[in-house]
Amino acid sequence: MxxxxxxxxxxxxxxxxxxVRKVLDEDEYMPSETERFFRKFYADENYKQSIQxxxxxxxxxxxxxxxxxHLFRPEGKAGGLPKNxxxxxxxxxxxxxxxxxxxxxxxxxxxxxxxxxxxxxxxxKAQQSKASMAFNEAQNFCKKIDKAFVEKELRIEGNKILGTxxxxxx
Amino acid sequence: MKKNSxxxxxxxxxxxxxxxxxxxxxDIVIRVNELLSKKGxxxxxxxxxxxxxxxxxxxxxxxxxxxxxxxxxxLEVELGESIFHVVNTVTNYSVDQGNVQMTVHRNFSKPxxxxxxxxxxxxxxxxxxxxx
Numbered sequence: 298m299x300x301x302x303x304x305x306x307x308x309x310x311x312x313x314x315x316x317v318r319k320v321l322d323e324d325e326y327m328p329s330e331t332e333r334f335f336r337k338f339y340a341d342e343n344y345k346q347s348i349q350x351x352x353x354x355x356x357x358x359x360x361x362x363x364x365x366x367h368l369f370r371p372e373g374k375a376g377g378l379p380k381n382x383x384x385x386x387x388x389x390x391x392x393x394x395x396x397x398x399x400x401x402x403x404x405x406x407x408x409x410x411x412x413x414x415x416x417x418x419x420x421x422k423a424q425q426s427k428a429s430m431a432f433n434e435a436q437n438f439c440k441k442i443d444k445a446f447v448e449k450e451l452r453i454e455g456n457k458i459l460g461t462x463x464x465x466x467x
Numbered sequence: 468m469k470k471n472s473x474x475x476x477x478x479x480x481x482x483x484x485x486x487x488x489x490x491x492x493x494d495i496v497i498r499v500n501e502l503l504s505k506k507g508x509x510x511x512x513x514x515x516x517x518x519x520x521x522x523x524x525x526x527x528x529x530x531x532x533x534x535x536x537x538x539x540x541x542l543e544v545e546l547g548e549s550i551f552h553v554v555n556t557v558t559n560y561s562v563d564q565g566n567v568q569m570t571v572h573r574n575f576s577k578p579x580x581x582x583x584x585x586x587x588x589x590x591x592x593x594x595x596x597x598x599x
Binding site for chain 2: 336349353
């Protein structure tokens with residue numbers, strides 16, 4: 298069985314960034330999904346600048362603006378559902394022309410943002426692009442986290458997610 | 468507060484201009500969307516008012532399009548409120564690097580019976596040794 302851990306990635310004054318990590322084995326440490334994203338694309342000279350821009354935006358969110366709803370785009374089929382009924386998978390909205398990367402995330406509140414993995418958006422639809430695997434996984438993570446909130450395994454307190462257990466089983 | 472060590476390494480290499488660009492861009496996106504909410508307008512309504520396609524306005528507000536000063540000016544007029552503020556201060560110049568010399572061409576094109584004649588050149592040193 299795959300186990301998914303929801304854990305704090307970074308803390309800032311105006312927003313706490315969470316991430317998810319697959320727990321494969323007690324002896325094998327798997328980097329978080331967000332860590333894998335940053336390490337993979339920062340090592341590629343073609344995307345180094347884009348990663349810097351994404352991080353600059355995350356820093357501005359964390360230090361100044363919070364996870365303002367206008368900075369995120371809904372992604373996937375769930376995008377058509379009323380906002381209050383489902384937490385929707387999103388991506389960080391960078392209004393830079395032809396921005397090549399997408400970092401998928403789940404905005405819980407202005408103070409809480411869950412970051413996932415991402416990829417290269419080289420097609421009109423994420424499902425048809427190189428980011429499709431990260432996109433599909435992000436959709437799955439969102440459903441699991443949403444279910445955990447509905448079933449009260451998780452709850453929000455200020456800028457933190459608290460839960461009866463820190464590990465969410467996939 | 469918890470920080471990620473790898474992100475900290477990246478942060479050291481982010482150019483200042485990237486940070487400034489991202490800040491301004493983020494502020495504008497939030498400001499425009501908040502003004503729309505304040506007026507109770509949808510993007511479609513804004514597009515109609517501006518005589519543009521909703522898809523074009525969506526690109527302005529949600530991505531795939533860099534703002535230009537002209538597009539921001541149009542948005543500002545339509546939304547009726549300032550979108551961004553540029554610091555507008557008066558810069559004082561000090562004249563402390565020697566004499567200031569000004570050459571004035573007086574009646575340069577004064578016609579004469581022989582046609583046009585170049586007038587005397589007047590050297591004006593009235594600003595000599597001025598300092599702010």
